[in-house]
Amino acid sequence: MLIQRASDIPSSEITPEDLYHNRREFIKTASTILGLAAVGTIVPGCAPESVGAAGEAQAKGKYDTTEKVTPFEDITSYNNYYEFGTGKDDPARNSKNFKPKPWSVKVEGMCKKPATYNPEDLIKGIATEDRIYRMRCVEAWSMVIPWAGFPLRTLIERLEPLPSAKFIEFKTLVDGNQYPEQRRSFFKVLDWPYVEGLRMDEATHPLAIIATGIYGKPLPNQNGAPLRLVVPWKYGFKGIKAIVNIRFTDKQPVNTWQQQASQEYGFYANVNPNVDHPRWSQARERRIGEFLKRPTLMFNGYADQVAELYAGLDLRRNY
């Protein structure tokens, strides 16, 4: 569909992903030949460290992190996407038949261009860029993800919000045929649709993007195809997936997790090692692929870029 303009950086350069898959093939073949598949042991030279490094993605842009990129396989197999199920492997398993195309996005509220768009029209002519961002989940694990996408700001400018618009609200698709959890009528895990929101100054910050791909490929369904918000200084749950609705408003939206448990999740959800989740500490995180937990950085390491947005705001109360 849309979006996949040829990138200036060939995907082969972003990541030696082929190598990554090949080594898995190689190990599998080797183990099978040696009859070791079941035991899964002793293939000298095939230990993780000798093949590791799935992504030595090359940081090009000024917002890119130079940290080691999380393997494609991990990014696409370990997800929180409750519409597909609450298990980490549910989204990959249950999203195989999800249809990110055809798609439509309804834009409404305080703007000059309210309408229902198909994504091709909505983002026609907007160039996608690669952004290698840290992603910190509120559950205290993290990844480094090579997104492709475009600044949310560009889209907002196109929709011409009125000066009265102070917030932007997003909604995920509601479709019980495609989302098994939305068919559940007892003990629903969340109230659908999933809702997220940003202050306008947050939404127009250059770090905030709408992602349309990862690893130089179209966005996989389990990662939120076709359009997914990425706000790298906030906890991952702010990154709403499969967006079908954009609304400009003067009232602070009530996002889904805040509505679900307001003492645990707030509107801002800025990554903050000093403000714990009531049930666990946010001081450290497990980077996927690492053994020891590492310290969590203020605003997920983007303090230089975004701290000024929150000058004077009590971050302990506005978690």
Next chain:
Amino acid sequence: MPKYNRWWILKPVVFLLCLTPTLWISRAGWLTFQGLPGGLSANPLDDIIEFTGIWTLRFLMITLAITPLRRITGISSLIRFRRMLGLFTFFQGCLHLTSYVWFDQTFLWGEILKDIIKRPFILSGMIGVTLMVPLAVTSTRKWIARLGGSRWQKVHRLIYLSGIAGVIHYYFYEKSDIVDPLAYGILLTILLGFRGWRAMRQRGLKPAAT
């Protein structure tokens, strides 16, 4: 030959069965470490914490089910497995606690202490495991003799509290899907309710004054 002998034959079988979850997670962990398929998720350490936790609760429920099963089915010999099942519960609890201390907190004792004090989630789990320690210690024949049957039994009723703490801990763990913790809560209520119901009925049947 005395009839009960066949139960001794079954014991190693049950023992091996009880060991399978641990063997399974060990194999899966090893496969993951080797980068082979069939392993755990991208976050294997958290998988291990979760797996050992849920199995602690499962073993606890199985152990608590022995007495009601004996009464209902009349197969009294089931009692022969109760100690082993109880010790496996404790074993899983220890694995769970160790994986938390190691993988989650990497032996930062100060952090662990803070966690216990600040968070009912962690506190309830700690209580659940800690209450099992005296039970494991006094699980031997020697201790039964030393304490005397009825006193020993009283001590071992601590497992009820441990089970309640465990279910509360599980409830705190879940972010929004409460079906599973609820199911364990209902199961525990049935298992403990059965005992309460019997105790009341027995009391009712006894002659009033002694």
